[in-house]
Amino acid sequence: MTVPAVSFHGVTKRFPGVVALDDVTFDVARGSCHAVCGENGAGKSTLGKVLAGIQEPDGGELLLDGRQVRFTSPRDALASGVAMVHQELAFCENLSVAENLCLGQLPSRRGFVAWTELQVRATQLLDTIGATIDPTRRVGTLSIAEQQLVQIAAAVGGGARVIIFDEPTSSLGQNDAERLFSLIGQLKAGGVTVIYVSHRMAEIFRLCDSATVLRDGRHVSTDPIAALDEGSLVQRMIGRRLEQYFPTHARAALGDEVLRVDCLTSPGRFTDISFTLRAGEVLGFAGLVGAGRSELAQALFGLDPHVTGDIYVRGRREPIRSPRAAMALGLGLVPEDRKRQGLILSMLARENTTLPILERLARLTFVRRGLERDLARTQTSRVKVRSDVLENATTSLSGGNQQKLVLAKWLAARSDILMLDEPTRGVDVGAKAELHTWIDQMAAEGAAVLLISSELPELLNLSRRILVLRGGRVVGEVPREHADQDTVLRMMAGLDAAA
Amino acid sequence: MHRSLLRSPSAGLVIVLLALGSILTLVAGSHVDPVSGATVNNFLNAHTLIQMATDASTFAIMGVGATLVIISGGIDLSVGAVYALAGVVMAMVLRGLGPMDAVSTVSIGLATCLMVAFFCGLANGVMVVGLGVHPFIITLGTMWILRGVAFVISHAESILVPAALTNVAKASLGLGGSLSPVPLLAMLAVAGLGTLYLTRTVMGRHVFAVGGNAEASRFSGLRVNRIRLGVFLWSGLTAGVAAFIGAGFYGSATSSDGTGYELYVIASAVVGGASLTGGKGSALSAMLGALLIVLIRQAIRTLHLDQNYEWIIIGTAMIFAVVLDQSGSKLLAKRLMNRTVSS
Known part of the structure; x- marks a missing residue:
C-alpha cells in the first residue's frame, strides 16, 4: 500500500459560535484528483484553508507523504509543496503579473529588484502551464480566468505537489472552465495531487477520482468516484x-x-x-x-x-x-453575507434587532429603553432566540442565532x-x-x-x-x-x- | 449592577487615575501655606487639582468630539486649527464691534465661536462624504488650510478679548479668589452630554453602527453619509466650545493657539478606549483619558523629574494604555468564544 499524499487526522477547527471542522479524518491518494464536496457551510473551504496554512487547526494533525506537518502560514505550506487556488483571488492588484508571481522571492541584486531576471522567471512560470499572459501587465487588468491561471502558475512554479482548488469555476465561463479542466488533467499527469473543492456534480464526476463528503463540519464518507452516482452523492451531502x-x-x-x-x-x-x-x-x-x-x-x-x-x-x-x-x-432583506451585510458584530444582539426602526422607538431622539427591550424580546422570541442572549455581544452568538437576529430585525420593522x-x-x-x-x-x-x-x-x-x-x-x-x-x-x- | 459598573471601560481608567493620584499624594510632600499657616499637600490641594482640570479641559472637550468621529470610523486632525480659527475670528469680531455690555459680548462671542467651528466641521464632513477621500487626508488638509486662514486674517497678531469673556471663563463661582472651576465644569458638562448622546440617542446608536459596519448599516436603512457628516459637525463644535473657554481664560487669541492639540485630543480618545477601526469608544472615557495625560504631566512636575522627559513618558504611557486595553478585550473575546463552544 502506498503512502497517501495527504492525510487528515481528526482535524478540528472552531470559529466563534460554530465548529467548522469536527474531527475530520481521510486520505488523499498521490497523483489523484480528489473532490471535497458538501453543502454551503459544510466546511469544505475551511478544510482547504487548513491544509494551505491559511488557518491553523485547533486539533488533529496533517500528514504529507506520511510525515506530520504543521503550517502556520501559507508560506510554510508552500515550502512543503502545498498551494491553494482561491475562490476569491488573492493578489496585489496594483502590481504586475511578474511581481505577483515572484512576490515571495523577488530576484534582487544588492537589495534592488532585478527586473529583467524577474520577467524571465515569470515567463518561465507561465510557460510551464502553457499560459500566454504578458508578465508586465497589472494583475488588476486581467480577467478572472487569467488571474486564476496566474495563481496556478505561481503554485506550480513554487514547486507545489498538492494544489487545492476552491470552487474554481464559480466565476468562469464555459470556455475558460474547459481550459481549466484540461490543465488540471495535465497537472495530474505530471504527478500533482489535486484537491477539488466544489459542489458541482458535473465537474466532480468528470474530473475526480474519488470524493469526500463533508456535512456540518463532519466527515461523512470518502469513496472512489466509480462507486458513486449523483443521487447518492447528493444524498450524502444533504444527509437525510x-x-x-x-x-x-x-x-x-x-x-x-x-x-x-x-x-x-x-x-x-x-x-x-x-x-x-x-x-x-x-x-x-x-x-x-x-x-x-x-x-x-x-x-x-x-x-x-x-x-x-x-x-x-x-x-x-x-x-x-x-x-x-x-x-x-x-420590504425587508436578509442579506447573503450575514457578517458583512446583516449584522454589526461590535454591537449587542438587542441593538442589532432594533437598528432599522430605532427612530420609531424614540421620543425627542432619546431611545425609550423599556420599549426597545420589550420589542427586541418579543420579536426575537418569534424566531426562538432566548431572551437572555439579547444583552450579549453579537459575536458571541452561534451562526444560527445570528441569522435569527437578522430575521427578527425585519419582523420588528413589520416587513x-x-x-x-x-x-x-x-x-x-x-x-x-x-x-x-x-x-x-x-x-x-x-x-x-x-x-x-x-x-x-x-x-x-x-x-x-x-x-x-x-x-x-x-x-x-x-x-x-x-x-x-x-x-x-x-x-x-x-x-x-x-x- | 456592581459588576457591570466594574466591567465598564471607564472603571479601569478611574482606578488608574485614583492609584496614580494616591501615589502622588503620598510622595509629593507638603508645604506650609504662608497666608493661613496650614500644612498643604503639594499635590492634593484645590489649586493644583483645578489647575489640572483646566489643563485637561481643552483636550477633554475636544476629545469628546474626536471620540464621536473615531467611533464612526473616521479621524479629525483639524481640531487644533479649528480651535485657533474660532478664537481668532471671535476676538476680531468682538474687537470690530467695540465695547458692549457683558451679556452681549459673551453671547456674541460664543455664537461666533460656535458658528465658525460649525462651518469648519461642515466643510470637513462635506468633503469626506462628497469627495470620498479618507478623513485623515481631508482633515490633514483642512488642518493647514484653517490655520492658514487664521494666520492671514489676524496677520499673526495676538488679539486681546474683552474682559467680560475672561470674567466668565475665570469666574470663581464662590470658591475663592484664585480658583476658577469654569473649565472643569464645562468639561464635565460636555462629557456628560456626549455620554448621553452616545448611549441614549438614536443618532448616537447610529454612529456606533456605522463605525462597526458601514455596509450592514446601509443594509439596515441607515443614512450612512448623513451620519458620517454629522460627527464632524460635533467635532468642530467641541473645538468651538474649547476655543471660547480658552480665549476667555487666557485673555487673548492667536493664530498659533492650539498647535499640536489634535494629537493630544486623539490620544485622549484612544487612551479612553476608542478604537481607530471604529465602533468602540466612550465620551466619559475620553475625558478620563485627557485627565490621565494631564496627571502624568503633573506627576513629572510634582516629583521634580527632568521636564525634558515629559514627551517620552507620555508617549510610553499612551502606547502602554492602549495595549493594555486591547489585550483586555482579546481576553474577553477568547472567554466568550470558549463559552459558546462549550455550551
Whole structure:
C-alpha cells in the first residue's frame, strides 16, 4: 500500500459560535484528483484553508507523504509543496503579473529588484502551464480566468505537489472552465495531487477520482468516484431523505399580488427580470453563484443605483432608491453575507434587532429603553432566540442565532415582503429546521417571501414556484409540482434537459 | 449592577487615575501655606487639582468630539486649527464691534465661536462624504488650510478679548479668589452630554453602527453619509466650545493657539478606549483619558523629574494604555468564544 499524499487526522477547527471542522479524518491518494464536496457551510473551504496554512487547526494533525506537518502560514505550506487556488483571488492588484508571481522571492541584486531576471522567471512560470499572459501587465487588468491561471502558475512554479482548488469555476465561463479542466488533467499527469473543492456534480464526476463528503463540519464518507452516482452523492451531502428534512407545510390560500417586477435590468448584473409575488407565497430563486440572484434582491432593496425597469408594490409603481424607501414599503432583506451585510458584530444582539426602526422607538431622539427591550424580546422570541442572549455581544452568538437576529430585525420593522438570501447558510441543522418552519409559517400568516438559496432541497420544499436564473436572466419557471432537483440543476447549469 | 459598573471601560481608567493620584499624594510632600499657616499637600490641594482640570479641559472637550468621529470610523486632525480659527475670528469680531455690555459680548462671542467651528466641521464632513477621500487626508488638509486662514486674517497678531469673556471663563463661582472651576465644569458638562448622546440617542446608536459596519448599516436603512457628516459637525463644535473657554481664560487669541492639540485630543480618545477601526469608544472615557495625560504631566512636575522627559513618558504611557486595553478585550473575546463552544 502506498503512502497517501495527504492525510487528515481528526482535524478540528472552531470559529466563534460554530465548529467548522469536527474531527475530520481521510486520505488523499498521490497523483489523484480528489473532490471535497458538501453543502454551503459544510466546511469544505475551511478544510482547504487548513491544509494551505491559511488557518491553523485547533486539533488533529496533517500528514504529507506520511510525515506530520504543521503550517502556520501559507508560506510554510508552500515550502512543503502545498498551494491553494482561491475562490476569491488573492493578489496585489496594483502590481504586475511578474511581481505577483515572484512576490515571495523577488530576484534582487544588492537589495534592488532585478527586473529583467524577474520577467524571465515569470515567463518561465507561465510557460510551464502553457499560459500566454504578458508578465508586465497589472494583475488588476486581467480577467478572472487569467488571474486564476496566474495563481496556478505561481503554485506550480513554487514547486507545489498538492494544489487545492476552491470552487474554481464559480466565476468562469464555459470556455475558460474547459481550459481549466484540461490543465488540471495535465497537472495530474505530471504527478500533482489535486484537491477539488466544489459542489458541482458535473465537474466532480468528470474530473475526480474519488470524493469526500463533508456535512456540518463532519466527515461523512470518502469513496472512489466509480462507486458513486449523483443521487447518492447528493444524498450524502444533504444527509437525510428529503421528506424527513422539511416540515409539513401549512399552506394558506394565496392573497393579492404584492410585488411585481417588470423588465428589471442592471448592467453587468442581471437583465430583463420580470416576475410577480403574491401574499402568502414563497417564490424560490435558483441559480449558480454569479447568476444575479443576490444582485436582484439588493436592487429591489434600493441598493443598486444603476437599475432600470419598473417595480410595483401592491399595485403602485414605486421607484425604490434607498433601503429606507424599501423599508417604508414593507420590504425587508436578509442579506447573503450575514457578517458583512446583516449584522454589526461590535454591537449587542438587542441593538442589532432594533437598528432599522430605532427612530420609531424614540421620543425627542432619546431611545425609550423599556420599549426597545420589550420589542427586541418579543420579536426575537418569534424566531426562538432566548431572551437572555439579547444583552450579549453579537459575536458571541452561534451562526444560527445570528441569522435569527437578522430575521427578527425585519419582523420588528413589520416587513411583509421578505427577501431571504441564503437564509440558512452556515447555520447548524437544528437552527436550519427552525428557520424552515419559520419561513413556512410567515407565508401562512400572509407574508410574501422571496427565497434565494443554493440548497436545492430547501428551495424545492419551501417554494411554491421556482424561478431559475442563469447569467443574469430568468431561464425558466418551475411550479412546485413539477420541480425536482435534476430539472432545476440542469436549468441552472444550462445543460440540455435530455442530456 | 456592581459588576457591570466594574466591567465598564471607564472603571479601569478611574482606578488608574485614583492609584496614580494616591501615589502622588503620598510622595509629593507638603508645604506650609504662608497666608493661613496650614500644612498643604503639594499635590492634593484645590489649586493644583483645578489647575489640572483646566489643563485637561481643552483636550477633554475636544476629545469628546474626536471620540464621536473615531467611533464612526473616521479621524479629525483639524481640531487644533479649528480651535485657533474660532478664537481668532471671535476676538476680531468682538474687537470690530467695540465695547458692549457683558451679556452681549459673551453671547456674541460664543455664537461666533460656535458658528465658525460649525462651518469648519461642515466643510470637513462635506468633503469626506462628497469627495470620498479618507478623513485623515481631508482633515490633514483642512488642518493647514484653517490655520492658514487664521494666520492671514489676524496677520499673526495676538488679539486681546474683552474682559467680560475672561470674567466668565475665570469666574470663581464662590470658591475663592484664585480658583476658577469654569473649565472643569464645562468639561464635565460636555462629557456628560456626549455620554448621553452616545448611549441614549438614536443618532448616537447610529454612529456606533456605522463605525462597526458601514455596509450592514446601509443594509439596515441607515443614512450612512448623513451620519458620517454629522460627527464632524460635533467635532468642530467641541473645538468651538474649547476655543471660547480658552480665549476667555487666557485673555487673548492667536493664530498659533492650539498647535499640536489634535494629537493630544486623539490620544485622549484612544487612551479612553476608542478604537481607530471604529465602533468602540466612550465620551466619559475620553475625558478620563485627557485627565490621565494631564496627571502624568503633573506627576513629572510634582516629583521634580527632568521636564525634558515629559514627551517620552507620555508617549510610553499612551502606547502602554492602549495595549493594555486591547489585550483586555482579546481576553474577553477568547472567554466568550470558549463559552459558546462549550455550551
